[in-house]
Amino acid sequence: MSTPRVEEKLFQNRYLVDAGRPHIRVAAHTAPSANLLAMTRLCPAGCYGLNDAGQVEVVPDGCFECGTCRVLCEPSGEIEWNYPRGGFGVLFKFG
Ligand code: SF4
Numbered sequence: 279m280s281t282p283r284v285e286e287k288l289f290q291n292r293y294l295v296d297a298g299r300p301h302i303r304v305a306a307h308t309a310p311s312a313n314l315l316a317m318t319r320l321c322p323a324g325c326y327g328l329n330d331a332g333q334v335e336v337v338p339d340g341c342f343e344c345g346t347c348r349v350l351c352e353p354s355g356e357i358e359w360n361y362p363r364g365g366f367g368v369l370f371k372f373g
Pocket residue numbers: 302320321322323324325338340341342343344345346347348
C-alpha cells in the first residue's frame with residue numbers, strides 16, 4: 279500500500295460555505311504590497327488571486343485556517359481575518 283500524497287489527504291477535507299459572510303476580507307488597495315502579493319503564492323488552499331486591475335482578492339471558500347495570511351497581512355491591516363461562524367468553514371474529517 280502506497281503512502282497518500284498531501285494533495286490526496288487534503289482532498290478528504292470538506293468546507294461548508296457561509297454564503298455572503300466571508301471570514302477573510304482584503305482591504306481596499308490600488309496596488310498590493312509585497313506581503314499581500316505573496317499570498318497569491320503562499321496560501322495552501324489557493325484562496326488568493328489577482329483581479330484584472332492587479333489587485334489581490336480573496337475567496338476564502340476552502341480555507342484551511344492555517345493562519346499564514348493572518349500572520350503576514352493582518353497586523354498591517356491589509357486583511358481582516360476572523361474564524362468562520364460555528365458550523366461553517368473547514369471540516370477536517372480525515373486529515
Ligand atoms: S488562513 Fe491559510 S488557507 Fe486560509 S486563506 Fe489564509 S493562507 Fe489560505
